[in-house]
Amino acid sequence: MSSMGRPWSPLSVRLAFWEGLDAGLAVAAAARAAGVSRPTAYRWLSDHQKVLPSPLPDFTVPRAGLLSLREREEIGFQLAQGHGVRHIAATLGRSPSTISREVARNRVSDRYSPSLAQEQTWARARRPKPRKLDRLALREQVTTMLTDRFSPEQVAGRLKVEHPENPEMQVSHETIYQALYVQGRGSLRLEVAAALRSGRVRRRPQRPEGPRPQRFQEMVMISDRPAEVEDRAVPGHWEGDLIIGSTASKSAIGTLVERTTGYVMLLHLPEDHTARTVADAMITAMNSLPEQLRRSTTWDQGAEMSRHQEITMATGMPIYFCDPHSPWQRGSNENTNGLLREYFPKSTDLSFHGPGILENVAAELNRRPRKRHGYRTPAEVLAELVSNPVN
Structure with missing residues (x-):
């Protein structure tokens, strides 16, 4: 039995269920083919939708708009034969820019590996992604600067000056604003009251204001x-x-x-x-x-x-x-x-x-x-x- 009191299903059973879905079967039909109940199948499907990729992803099945593993294998083969991006794009029926971005994004040490490219693509697709300000060292430095009444833009710019060779210690001013305003219960929520010089907890557009000057002679x-x-x-x-x-x-x-x-x-x-x-x-x-x-x-x-x-x-x-x-x-x-x-x-x-x-x-x-x-x-x-x- 699992820790939640549910019966444990062998890996082969789970794979059979996912293969049935990949073959185009309905959830109930894929459940019957795998030998599991419909509630169990729908629970697996729900868990799969909460995390990308699924615990048992089939890399041969592309997500919408993405290259499949078979297409990536063809790209690797064509590159090994010395063919260019436009030739590969024509062979696969894809845009040359799609092939160019794929090769540039997933090339490692001037070598394109189809399997590695597929794994990297799925890794980049995982959600939710960790927030940059969840890193303790960066968050502490941002909070310190905000406490010193730096604006978020000044914080972002100063971090680039102080850590020019360390992207992990750099953050955009919009990310800071998102943490303060949009992610209302996010990583900087506790500091929001004292973080911004304006004291506002909501963003608002800037409107010009000015004094009413007086006139006098000899100016x-x-x-x-x-x-x-x-x-x-x-x-x-x-x-x-x-x-x-x-x-x-x-x-x-x-x-x-x-x-x-x-x-x-x-x-x-x-x-x-x-x-x-x-x-x-x-x-x-x-x-x-x-x-x-x-x-x-x-x-x-x-x-x-x-x-x-x-x-x-x-x-x-x-x-x-x-x-x-x-x-x-x-x-x-x-x-x-x-x-x-x-x-x-x-x-x-x-x-x-x-x-x-x-x-x-x-x-x-x-x-x-x-x-x-x-x-x-x-x-x-x-x-x-x-x-x-x-x-």
Whole structure:
């Protein structure tokens, strides 16, 4: 008796049943020919459908659309005779691309073995396939990076940088999203609440959002900005803005993003965000940089920039202003402000965050790998530019 209390059937009986099905018999007829009951036959058939291939696969019977063992034997024979792919395809009535893929996929050491090709095909067809993130070492590294607030795309790119010769330690960002969202009870389900910076547990399309800038006089518009700023080829051009705290606190944080590297600097504005306060913070921050990193700043038409000429005189950096209702003209800064809102939520008192906290947040953003830098970090790229200045 089997462990489940069912009578054990000899291998020959099972083979007889499967051979009957392969010959085109109905399940009941194949059961009678093999000498087993219909319930037993249907149980075997159910078990066979749960796992591919069956426990006793007949490699001479092709699955739909796949080459049979006989066809593979013919391919092997024709290759041994020195015939090409098109000749073999014409002989078998198959597409040349089918034969070409078959030979390329299953060739081992420049030799095509029909039996090995058949076994490999069935092995690739087995379902369910193991998930890549079920591998403990890979999963732990992905989870660590997600905990460090890397996006799934940044995780995937950084893994390629850190493990260039080890495909087993690489994974696509879509696989990570699938584990978080689609495979809701899958390998990363326990980490989903803290895994993504957005905090969402469902995917949603991106929709552009932006501030409502104000106008004032004596501005140099973005249309007059040099071409070198637009193509990001020369470092030292920045984009700036404010993230505003609660109305009662009147607090804000100034944000500056270098266009070439994505490097972030944060301005501490605990009391207010008047033009005087912002100008003083801007002058202090910009003058802490090397001269080659002080080329220009692009800002929206907010009233906090009414002392822009004073900032330019003190730092040597011209300030260019965006068109009204055009946040995409400061795309790098807008994206960074969205990331910063995870640390500094809207309608909260931002004066609580001192200079040390701002430095730590900026450092964390500057340690995140970026796709456009080949998954190097902004800090790494900036350090390289400083050591190799562009004139």
